[in-house]
Amino acid sequence: MKLLAKVALAAALISGVAQAGVVVIANPNGPDALSKAQVSKLYLGKSKKLPNGAKARVIEQATGSFIRGEFHASVTGKSDSQLQAYWSRLVFTGKGKPPKTIGSASLIKSQVASHANAIAYIDSSEVDDSVKVVFTP
């Protein structure tokens, strides 16, 4: 029995390591799945609403963090400085402002778990049942 548990744990760890990567999460009552285009539009402020019409509460990771680089490389295709230039175009025309930045995965999860319209991305190893994965880049 003990051996079986160990094997299961090891398998889980290995698969966890193999799959570790960024995933987009939402509230359990939020959308079931989002496309790459939808996620990209939300993170670039091109759309402000979720598929159900509710105003999205988009959460960013800290500027310069590894996971932020990884997420944007695969979803919006923009580097940190390109994002900064992009947002400065919207900010200085009064047309929009960048998503709120939260620096820790556990805080992000608690925000997503407590707000039905929240969208965020975290490392897949941080996912638990308080949130649901809606897109894997």
Next chain:
Amino acid sequence: MKKAFIMLPLAVACASQFAMAATTDSQRLAQLEQELDMLKEASSYDSLSDRMSINGFFTGKVGIASNDAGYNGYDKDADFSEGSKLGLQGSFALTEQTKIVAQLVARGSDDWATEMEWAFLSHDFDNGFVTRIGRLRVPLYMYSDYLEVGFAQPWANPPSELYSIVPLSSFDGIDAIYDFDLADVSVTLQASYGHADRDTGPKLGEVDYKDILGASASFSYEEWVFRTTYYQTTLDTTKDGQITQFFDDEQSYFAGVGLSYDDGSLLAISEFAVSDVEGDYSDTQSGYITLGYRISDFTPYVTYAFLETTDDSERNPAYKPSFDWKRNAYSIGTRYDISSNLALKADVTYATDFGDTSGGLEPNLDGAQNQINDDTLVYTLSFDAVF
């Protein structure tokens, strides 16, 4: 002595307790800190800091030219103030849909005098429609909206062959913006109405831009953006410059198209515009094409731009030296992203092919109204930051 005796067992007791409970306490502490952060986070969501935001931008620029032709305002002496500027923008949300935005800009070329560049109240109808009232930007060009924000541009200077033909960047009035998706194409339509009063300099004095009316449409699809715009206004001299009553309710038109492509590596931008003013003022056609390529933090670019007047044959000969223009400009430069909010740009521009005109450069005419230089070479270095 007595105190030490009392303190010692206490200290020992504390230490041992600490040692035993170290892990659980630090875990508990971490948990408490996290909960505190969550509370702060939750309370800040609808607080003042969430409704109000202050942003700024800065450009520190130095330029020097091979002669005194005055391209982009530069001559043989290095100039640190022309083109340098500091901007502060405040945005305050009155409600979820209504906000006030104001932008103050201090320009080195105006001795750092502060000017209100934007100040408007905007209302978002939450169905794609936004309307704004107050002091707004004239959206003539692709980069008009962030003309002041060097950080948002690939160049050290926007190509002046196009960007300087209308000496008006903002007006007082109202506009309406409608954003919607047409299949995979994001469309933005914008229409504006208003007026502006401007001191255009010693030659033409103060000019009233009456009944500014126009619209623009922008279509973005994947990496492409296509934009087209049309504006008209009536020009009227309100205070004479060197020329008396140069504009007397003169109709003028501006029409432009732009196309850009940006896939994250390759960058291509091109714009073309025509302007037409009744009477002796220059009618122009101008355009440019910029090609750039991002290599990690560097974005080297090349630009070709041209400007020419199209009504030379109709102009009163007395005004020909001032308002016949012809110029080609070739630029090579690079943007270097030092950090995510600071960029350095270096640019060399060679302007030539003036024909027998001033090249559209006012300082390039001598006392007898003849051309002084038939070309100019301008070096620019620019630090651009946003914060």
